[in-house]
Amino acid sequence: MRHLTQNWHVNILGFVLFLFTAVLLLIADNLSISYKEALTFYDEKNLLHYLSNLSVYFLGQSNIALRFPFILFYVLSVILMYKMTADYFKYESDRLISVLIFMFLPGIIGASLLVNNSIIVIFCTILYLYYYRTYNRHNYVLLFIFVFLDNSFAILFLALFFYAMKNRQNQLFIISLILFGLSMYIFGFDTFGKPKSHILDTFAIYASIFSPLLFLYFFYSMYRIGVKGKRSIYWYVSMTAFLFSFLLSFRQKIYIEDFAPFVVVTVPLMMKLFFHSLRVRLPRFRDKHYKVAALTLFLLFVNVGVILFNKPIYLMLKQxxxxxxxxxxxxxxxxxxxxxxxxxxxxxxxxxxxxxxxxxxxxxxxxxxxxxxxxxxxxxxxxxxxxxxxxxxxxxxxxxxxx
Structure with missing residues (x-):
């Protein structure tokens, strides 16, 4: 009983993750294959093709089987995020809240239900950061493997390049530059559309990935840490993806899937800053923080509800x-x-x-x-x-x- 009490946060996270995974499987069963997913499943020869076909081969041809690998990557990402934040927060309750917010981000949930690379990139990025935090060294084998998985890892290599340059890590500086060049050689970096600004579109997509108020706090957190805080490797990964997505949006429409996976991994930084800002104030001056937090969580779960249970929207549409x-x-x-x-x-x-x-x-x-x-x-x-x-x-x- 004492052991269970000491690990209450693990029990809560496990229980919530189990229930929500069941919800995701239920939602997946009611999602039909899209045209883009059908092309991937039948015609393309890439990681997504082999993962989805392997799952269908073992589980049978169904909507759940099609999406099961990506739900599995979601579960593994949540577990890795929890392990990565060990000793990062002062209180275990802060750690639990941070991981729960991460797992309920609309962008994370959406990525777990669709046949695309986003949730795989998120998992791989957290895996790399977890290794770095645990062993305090870079795993160049992982980075080399990432080159061949997806073009979006070019953003990670670029972030590591800037991080190495700032911290004078010569080996990482050279390797990240080589891997960035190799990624660009293999995949290039896709942009499309006529030359015009898509900055508002990018802003709106990020707001939907985080939920509006949480995205504003992300923006504030990254600025605050960049100006006054310690620029950790997590900050460099997230900020590089964020800034480059907006820079490219001034001229071209971008694939947000190439950038968003590196932005969402910054949730622990945001939450640590929030709890610090909350606790430096006397209890009687915390009321405004609690109200803003409550409103932010309310909007977050409204967004999640709309993503998961969206069919009633058809009743309000003409087409x-x-x-x-x-x-x-x-x-x-x-x-x-x-x-x-x-x-x-x-x-x-x-x-x-x-x-x-x-x-x-x-x-x-x-x-x-x-x-x-x-x-x-x-x-x-x-x-x-x-x-x-x-x-x-x-x-x-x-x-x-x-x-």
Whole structure:
């Protein structure tokens, strides 16, 4: 009993992580494969392709199996974040709150549910930082492996370059510069769109990744630490990604997935600064901090709720495709409706929908007489409806081309 009392923070974190992982699996089961994910699953030959295919091979072809590796990386990232912050906070309660906020960041949750590299990059970055904090030396083997995993690690190498230059670590300075050059040679760094400012778009995306007030506090924390505090390796990793994302946004639209994973690992720095700022004040002067913290947490969990339970938003929209998660809905439901009518091969003008339906056993055949469309048709043989709370959300029009 005494041992359990002493490790109350571990028990709480374990319990919350277990419950929330179950929630993520439930949400994953209701997320259809997107067109981009279908391309990755079937056509691309990269880490995401092999991870998702391996998972489906062992767990069966389902939405959960498709997303299971990324939920697993989420769980491992939370555990590593907890281990990395050992002895970082004065109180274990501060450490627990910091890790809980990290695990409930909207950007982290979103990354854990989608077939993309973000959650893998987050895990790898925390793994590297955990090794550095534990052994007080850099793991160059890990850094070399990272070169071949994803182009976004170029940001990590650049951050380490600046950190080494500031702290006069010659070996890290040379190796990080070489690895940055190698990463750029292999992958380049993708930007796209016409030359114009996307600074407001980038700002809005970061606000959605953190939640608005938490992002403002992140901005304040990074500035405060940069001006008055100790610029640790965590600060360099986060600030390098943050600044370069905004610098590039002045001219080009960026892939925020290349930068965000390095920004979110700074949560422990933010929380340590907050608790220090809180406790240097007398108890009677802490009321404003408590109110701002309560409002910040409220908005954070509202954002999390919207991400996880977003289907009711369809009830407020005139067009279903206006929903932010539209690309991850309905393919599974459409496939089930078709299969109930013994339709297993189809053709359509919507090539993206056809690619998604392949995952659920509906095959594409240009010679098929079964034509489907989610765009309204004047003449059709049958209309399938997808309803939510007795409200029609989407129609699928079926035409038998034999007629």
């Amino acid at each position: 279903s495709d206006d929903h932010f998660a539209y690309n991850y809905h309905f393919a599974d439901e459409i496939a089930q409706l078709l299969q109930k009518s013994n339709i297993y091969t189809v053709t359509s003008n919507d090539y993206k929908l056809l690619k998604r339906l392949e995952f659920y056993g509906i095959h594409t055949d240009k010679k098929s007489t079964n034509f489907i469309s989610i765009k309204p048709l004047n003449v059709y043989d049958k209309k399938f409806q997808i309803d939510y709370f007795n409200t029609n959300i989407l129609n699928i029009y079926y035409v038998n081309l034999k007629k």
